[in-house]
Amino acid sequence: MNMTKYVSTNIYLMMTLFVCAISYIYVVNGLKCHAVLGVCSIGIEGVISHSVYVVLLSMCKEGMTRHKTSARKPVVSEDLGKKPMPLRTEEQEVLPVQEIDAIETNRQAAITQCKEYIRKVVAQYFPEKLMPQLLHLVDEYANGIISCTPIMIAINDTKGLRPIDFYHLIWILWTRLNTLDRRVSCRFIKNAFPMILENTNEETIYRKMNDTYVKCTIENIPKDEPLIT
Structure with a gap:
């Protein structure tokens, strides 16, 4: 040159x-x-x-x-002594049929348990005509229906219930059914009882739906204890 x-x-x-x-x-x-x-x-x-x-x-x-650029040989994986890495696809874990059946059986048992608790404990504080709606509420929660059918009743029309009783009720459904996360469960209970919880925000429900025992009409029953004795 x-x-x-x-x-x-x-x-x-x-x-x-x-x-x-x-x-x-x-x-x-x-x-x-x-x-x-x-x-x-x-x-x-x-x-x-x-x-x-x-x-x-x-x-x-x-x-x-x-001329030099056009004549340059393109670099391929063979020139580097390496083979192209194959694409990896993560295998999805498929549960055995027996395990799926066991999970569904446990889920149905939890739904039955919650309905029985509603029928024998919770429903006595409501007018008798609302029993079907209260039981249907369990099905809606179990299926993750956040915009559930509202139960239009005022707090004065219940037999001595307070808002905190409803925090305990949703805690019981959440710990037994585990369908919605905790914060979404707060929204569910507000949708379920819009008149009673109209002036209660979700953050208040979130803080007070816990496993700390407070003497109430609807008690906060720990997850590992039976709902009905």
Whole structure:
């Protein structure tokens, strides 16, 4: 590359001197101008020749660069001595049929237990006509229906219940059925009893639906204890 540039530079100088000499002779002898104008013509020709030289040199460099780029062999995994990594697909764990049946059996048993608790303990504080709706509430929670069928009853129409009793009720459903998460369960109980919990926010329910025992009408029964003794 350096030798090529050296040769091309010498050729450029020789051609420039030749053109400048011809220009000087033409201006002084051919046009009968003063020698000063002949010297000026030499400078002009030198500038023009240098500009042409720079342009041609740049074009040559660009052409050589493109040629090298196109001739370069693409890098593939074999060149690096590595084989392409196969795509990994995570295998989904498939539960045995017996285990699925056991889970469903336990779920149905929990639903039955919660309904029995509603029938024997909770329903006695409500008008008798609301029994089907109270039992249906368990089914809706078990199926994760957040926008459940509301039970339109005021707190004064119950037999001495307070809002905290409903916090305990949703705690019992949440710990036994485990269908909705704790915070969504707060929304569920508000939807279930909109008149009673109208002025209670979800954060209050969230804080107070816990396993801390408080003496209430509907007691907060720990998960590992039976609902009905």
